[in-house]
Amino acid sequence: MSASSSSSPAGHPSTIFDSSPTYRMACEQLFGVAEIMGTDPDIISRLAIPKRSLVMAVPIRMDSGDVRTFVGYRVQHSLTSGASKGGLRYAPHVDLGEVAALSMWMSWKVGIMNLPFSGAKGGIACDPTKLSRGELERLTRRYTEEVLPIIGPRIDVMAPDMGTDEQTMAWIMDTYSMKIGYACPEIVTGKPVELGGCVGRREATGRGVVYCIMEAMGELGLQPDQSTAVVQGFGNVGSVVCQELYQRGVKIIAIGDRFGSIKNAKGIDIPDLVKYVASGKQVKDFPGADRIEDNELLAIPCTILAPCAMERVITKDNAGKVNCRILAEGANGPTTPEADRIFANSDIFVIPDVLCNAGGVTVSYFEWVQDLQQYFWDEDQVNAKLRELMLKAFRRVRAFSKERNIPMRLAALSLGVNKVALEKAKRGLFP
Known part of the structure; x- marks a missing residue:
């Protein structure tokens, strides 16, 4: 199905993301929620297309001395519910549609967990296993330079994903901090504990x-x-x-x-x-x-x-x-x-x-809060709070599934989508 097929709301346009089966899958899930929940179709059409997408060239000098240009992406699905939040993945198959779908799923995920974030995702089409540590550092720092106009602790906060790790986040934090002139650990989560990371993340x-x-x-x-x-x-x-x-x-x-x-x-x-x-x-x-x-x-x-x-x-x-x-x-x-x-x-x-899999973004939220407050928790506190929020969300989804007699996936998506849709409705459409 494409975003303009019979599975889509009437009038939903074709988009640059439609060639991705992962994006089409995310949209099919969204439209399925709209059908059973009666969500405002105008808001659904807004949720089906990411708020902001950046595609960039990421040129670096390889260890050989040659210059190689990679393609990078950062997609902010929504900015309605707070700073957009989502991982950064390094993988050969990364493309715009995949990143857009992952950003959409993150919106529903933080909605289900009731976190003050919106969804985002990023990626670079590369094979990190074939790059040296120096090449990975140069790639990460150049990518950070390219996304500087659209990231910030209250705008968009990255985290590790496939092919990235604590070290990747440390390089991003350092690059951003050097640009603004002071240490800013809250720009990323999933970084080393020594740099303001959260134990247990x-x-x-x-x-x-x-x-x-x-x-x-x-x-x-x-x-x-x-x-x-x-x-x-x-x-x-x-x-x-x-x-x-x-x-x-x-x-x-x-x-x-x-x-x-x-x-x-x-x-x-x-x-x-x-x-x-x-x-x-x-x-x-x-x-x-x-x-x-x-x-x-x-x-x-x-x-x-x-x-x-x-x-x-x-x-x-x-x-x-x-x-x-x-x-x-x-x-x-x-x-x-x-x-x-x-x-x-x-x-x-x-x-x-x-x-x-919402545990990762939940403890990322804990890390972000600790960095903003400069007050850190121990691992027992982190794990206890994670368990509390995960079980609360699980039981809420399960109760909704039984109440509506619908599958768990549809129940979870409905709760996530409707939270974002309600916030968009309350905020209205500017101008």
Whole structure:
């Protein structure tokens, strides 16, 4: 479907984002909410097109001495609810439509969590694994220079995402601070603790996923020590999900990342795997499990399936093979609308991405508040507050799902979209 197809509101124009299947997917979700909630179509049309999009050339000098120009993006979906907030990803596949979709999902995510932010996202089309540390630093600093006109602690606050990390955020903070003449830690979140970062921020997304999983297991009457899990992705999110579930007695029977997948029906020793990967080795080579084909991973029977890597990995082609009781979406947009329709006829309990992986932006909010106040919390405080807000949001979404007799994803999206729509209606249209 395109933004001007029959799934779109009448009169919705074609846009520069429409070539992206991820953007079309985000719009289809938005229009689905509009249909059941009766949201003002004029506001929906505003929400379907990002408020501000910047596409830029990012030229840097490579270690070889040659100059290479990358393409960078920053999309601010909305500025209605507060400073726009969202990650910065470095990946070869990054394009404008993908970034626009991710910024839209972030708007709904912060709405569900009731945070004083709007949604944004950024990216550079590159392969960070093929760049040296010096090249990554020059790329990050030049990108920051290019987005300076549209970022600021009360305007747009970045955070790490795929292919970026604490060091990336430190370079952004330093570049911005040098431009304004004083240290400004609140310009980014997810930075090193030594520079005003928040303890527990790196683990926050994975911990939030597990808080939601445990709540769902309680509702379904499932016991952790009698449950199994399959996790796709072993980065910041997937590795933490594995560790947190392992600590609670859940048996992790399969794990995969972009390099390969492994399985051990008796359970993978997660502490050993973490040490193995930290030593510079790959998940696929871990001696404590057997290699399997990547396309087998999502079809392994398990209690919990947690896709924590890429968007659009569960589609109409493989959704019928998914054999889990709980689908916990640690990644953004891992399940397509076509797959959702297949799940509607199953007993799979879906914890949708805009709720399930909201732990990261929630602790980013904690970090931003601490930087503004120059008053810092300890990790117990951070984790306790994260758990409180995640469970409050989960229960609110679950109650709305039962009240309206609608799927969890539609319930979560409805709460997020309607919060932003109400704020736009209250503020009015200027001029």
